[in-house]
Amino acid sequence: MLNYELKKLFAKRINVIFLVLLLAAAVIFNLLAAKSVLYFDSHGAEDQSLKAVRMLTEEKNKWKGPLTQETLAKAASEQQRLYKRYGDQIPDEAYVKVLQPASDILEMLKYIGQGDADSFSSQKVSPEKAADFYKLRREKLSGAAREYGKTPAQQAFLKEQYGKTVTPFYYEGADSWKIRTDYAERYGMVIALLIGILASGIFAGEFRLQADSVFFSSRYGRTKAARTKIWAGIVMAAVLYWGLMLVYSLMGFIIMGTGGSSVPIQVEWSESVYAITFGQEYMLTLLCGFTASLLSAALTMLISAGRHASGIAICVPFFLFCVAPFIARALGAELFENLMPQRLFYVENIIRTPVLFQAGDMVFRQIPALLILYLAVSLLCLPLIYRAYHRYIMK
């Protein structure tokens, strides 16, 4: 039964066109990702070719390995040497040779310079201070825990999470993962919106085609067939989402490479409460996108099953992911805004700043809260969809 339900779905030419468009979008997003990196070749010219990411990674891999006190001091020292010699007029060749490969490390060092009256930028981080990076970082994170933790439980939670980061950080060029994640979020939203459109037809099709009389007068029309339709929606969402993301990922791996997956995100986002690597951040992004796709499928199936039409159902994911965030922002409700489903497409933004939720003594981070909330909403929709079909009576 499931086979034929899926066959019904993908026998429609418009749905096949959607699939082709999604595959084309995977290519386009990968090309945009590969071209979005800022890389200067040895002559100081900006390279916008598809090789740019790999070249930049190769350059940055000169610093590959654990970021020990010595390594950090060396990076700060090389930078200091350049600024002492050239001031703000660093020649392109020197920039390309010294600053471009160490740019991530120097950016990371800025964190311990922040807040000092006379050391706003990393240019002022001395090699001695850079050698003390981990100690100074711990101190700053203690302050951050006090600043972001609104209750003692939240402060304790933040300290615990900050303590989970393994130091010294492992480092290698991870730009391919950063860019891949950025575009995976956008691609995920496109997939989720189209999954909503496809799913809306699963329960509205019988009514649109006037095939409802035969369907509901058949033995399993209100029971097994309705359950199968729900399964078809979930299977469609899962296969489509993971299949397309696999295509997107494989293309990205081929174009941009895979190096840097083991680098902790704290190299980029010092105050992140997620002790994960760039590779894990990418997987988390995909998981959040999948949750959004499931939500999109479940809600459109529910509305189309209840209304016997797909018109409004198709608009719901678009409203949730694209319009509702503006309304939430306009209302100024922080909690509401932080729990909006479109947040599932902004993992990179979420991991930068510690947003916490508390229920009793339990403290949650934003991503687990969003995942649990929207998986639960999706699952809760399923019996309601079944009920709408199970109890169908023509008016």
Next chain:
Amino acid sequence: MTLILDKVTKTFGSYKAVDDMSITMNNGVYGLLGVNGAGKTTLMRLLSTIMKPTGGSITYKGRDIFKMGAEYRGLIGYLPQEFGYYPDLKVRDYLMYIASIKGLPAPIAKRRISTTLRLVGMEREASRKMKTLSGGMKRRIGIAQAVLNDPEFLILDEPTAGLDPKETIRFRNLIGRLAENRIVLLSTHIVADIEAVASQVFLMNKGKILVQGSAAELCGSVKKSAWICRLPEHEAGRAAQRFQVISMHKEGSEAVLRVLSEEIPVPGAIQANTTLEDVFLYYFGEEAGEYAEL
């Protein structure tokens, strides 16, 4: 196998589509004859459980069909008046899907589909997409899906709509074969369909059964006789105003009218055997005017 409708009523607001209807059906072909809006389709929808009656009960083998639920639906086959299908599926895939929601295991379904396609003369079209079929072919597939599960109770709403004369004859023969060991309820406003296959006829109007019985019993219930009148063409109009005209056609300079009248309508008129068409006009009068061409 007895299906009993006991004081069944279905209202839409203040409008009674089915009004306090009580009928009993055993094995055989039952024809449901009535003009548009008589309540035939509503009755069929009630019997196929896609609508619930406002009052009364419908029982099959002594059990309420709505309480039987899936068990009852497993015993019926239904061809609705508006037969919707999945246009992008191939005929065989469409029937496989219907077989699966009817609960037929795949191997049995495959055999049944081959047999049924042969039965409706569509075996060569099995690989065609539903949307490429002609209206008559779609109707035949509609009949095929209805009989796929070898139902005990077959509900056919306007099954011959869109069929050409050859297909109609094929369909009537098919119904004749299917009639054994099952109840077939055939709703139509095409009198010839009923006349050809139904052993019992229900004449329905305004949600009620006006009269029921065999075709002969129904013909006997008419208090008027059918007459064939040959009149000069210019007198035909006047005669049509005076009598219930079943049909009228020209033969040379004469108009030949078939009319209903208690006594000889015009001198020289010849009395004819009463048919179901006469019965239909007799009971539905003006409402049946649109079917005068029958």
